[in-house]
Amino acid sequence: MILVINSGSSSVKYQLIDLDAPERRVTGKIERIGEAGSDVPDHEAALKRVAEEVAMDSGELVAIGHRVVHGGPDLTGPVLITDEVVQKIAEAVPLAPLHNPANLAGIEIARKMRPDLPQIAVFDTAFHAAMPAAARTYAVDREIAERYGVRRYGFHGTSTAFVAREAARFAERPAAANVIVLHLGNGASATAVAAGRCVDTSMGMTPLEGLVMGTRSGDVDPGAIFHLLRAGLPADQVEEMLNHHSGLAGLCGDNDMRRVLERVKAGDAAAATAYGVYCHRLRRYIGAFCAVLGKVDVIAFTGGVGENSAQVRRDALGGLEPMGIRLDPMRNSGGAGDAPRRVSADNSRVTVLVVPTDEELEIARETSAVVARTKSQ
Numbered sequence: 001m002i003l004v005i006n007s008g009s010s011s012v013k014y015q016l017i018d019l020d021a022p023e024r025r026v027t028g029k030i031e032r033i034g035e036a037g038s039d040v041p042d043h044e045a046a047l048k049r050v051a052e053e054v055a056m057d058s059g060e061l062v063a064i065g066h067r068v069v070h071g072g073p074d075l076t077g078p079v080l081i082t083d084e085v086v087q088k089i090a091e092a093v094p095l096a097p098l099h100n101p102a103n104l105a106g107i108e109i110a111r112k113m114r115p116d117l118p119q120i121a122v123f124d125t126a127f128h129a130a131m132p133a134a135a136r137t138y139a140v141d142r143e144i145a146e147r148y149g150v151r152r153y154g155f156h157g158t159s160t161a162f163v164a165r166e167a168a169r170f171a172e173r174p175a176a177a178n179v180i181v182l183h184l185g186n187g188a189s190a191t192a193v194a195a196g197r198c199v200d201t202s203m204g205m206t207p208l209e210g211l212v213m214g215t216r217s218g219d220v221d222p223g224a225i226f227h228l229l230r231a232g233l234p235a236d237q238v239e240e241m242l243n244h245h246s247g248l249a250g251l252c253g254d255n256d257m258r259r260v261l262e263r264v265k266a267g268d269a270a271a272a273t274a275y276g277v278y279c280h281r282l283r284r285y286i287g288a289f290c291a292v293l294g295k296v297d298v299i300a301f302t303g304g305v306g307e308n309s310a311q312v313r314r315d316a317l318g319g320l321e322p323m324g325i326r327l328d329p330m331r332n333s334g335g336a337g338d339a340p341r342r343v344s345a346d347n348s349r350v351t352v353l354v355v356p357t358d359e360e361l362e363i364a365r366e367t368s369a370v371v372a373r374t375k376s377q
């Protein structure tokens with residue numbers, strides 16, 4: 001039995017997974033950590049609650065797997081957590097200030113609670129570590145980039161690896177498919193995958209680049225940031241604005257796509273602008289990654305928005321019939337469930353799928369593989 005912990009800034013998601021049995025033993029989410037009026041003051045209290053829920057002291061537990069967003073330059077695959085690994089995750093905090101501190105808090109408390117168990121870190125950046133240099137490199141002064149570690153990493157890799165594999169299997173090209181994975185949750189990213197390998201991705205050195213997100217801006221001309229700094233805004237405030245008060249929330253005040261869509265329907269102009277910018281950026285990346293891949297077999301939608309919003313799928317792909325992308329309106333608006341499903345028309349050259357992601361299962365698999373490897377050494 002493996003306990004998977006996804007410790008975020010204001011929530012801790014956890015699952016107890018038996019890899020030999022398909023069903024989850026326990027799944028849960030503790031929300032609003034540290035918020036006013038919440039009875040969960042901090043991550044320690046949250047993890048204590050997890051321990052009560054999953055009988056963390058049970059002998060059945062063989063390992064704990066942790067989602068870690070940024071592995072920095074050195075941690076390019078899942079690893080057994082040691083003091084040195086904790087140190088490296090801490091060094092990557094400036095590169096993922098929204099995520100890594102909470103991931104670390106989860107790790108430190110879990111290690112204290114179960115020092116006897118192997119604890120494994122599974123990184124969002126790992127899947128993208130093989131990204132070709134041309135996609136990974138920013139065209140900036142080489143010496144400065146090297147000295148300060150300025151390069152692209154990419155995120156959502158655990159989800160993307162899972163979805164790309166499921167999509168390729170669904171398309172009956174398990175080893176060879178070219179897939180564009182659109183992970184549209186609170187954070188959002190697009191990734192081009194060729195035969196199981198990442199060849200480009202929309203997020204960069206930090207999870208701020210690329211698509212429009214719930215509260216994050218995605219791509220912005222760096223010149224605009226210098227303009228704000230010169231106008232007297234402190235750097236921390238600009239960073240906070242781009243991470244927390246931008247994206248859908250920045251444009252219309254709501255970061256939840258369901259709310260945005262309700263408001264669009266009711267004729268709200270700010271929500272319509274936010275939605276328009278979101279979909280436009282998405283189409284732009286889809287087009288770019290079609291060109292990067294040359295031939296696309298599958299476009300796979302995942303994450304809360306990607307899995308549930310037929311409207312976003314329609315508005316991102318409508319008009320792309322000349323590129324061989326044709327949705328089937330009935331399939332697109334129907335169905336749900338945990339299995340991948342086709343939403344493209346039979347005569348669409350590119351297969352469009354909805355593939356529910358399962359980051360926790362992927363983390364459990366990676367955790368189990370590291371434990372097996374460690375044992376055999």
Ligand SMILES: Nc1ncnc2c1ncn2[C@@H]1O[C@H](COP(=O)(O)OP(=O)(O)O)[C@@H](O)[C@H]1O
Pocket residue numbers: 184185186187214255256257258259261303304305308309
């Ligand atoms: N039926 C739906 N239609 C549109 N958006 C949805 C729907 N269900 C969930 N979402 C959106 O999914 C987003 C959250 O995605 P999710 O992947 O669960 O988030 P996280 O990145 O926190 O894991 C929210 O913006 C939410 O509004």
Ligand SMILES: CC(=O)OP(=O)(O)O
Pocket residue numbers: 069099124155156185186187188207
């Ligand atoms: C890296 C990242 O953006 O993750 P999330 O979508 O969980 O915020």
Ligand SMILES: [Mg+2]
Pocket residue numbers: 185186187303
């Ligand atoms: Mg997410």
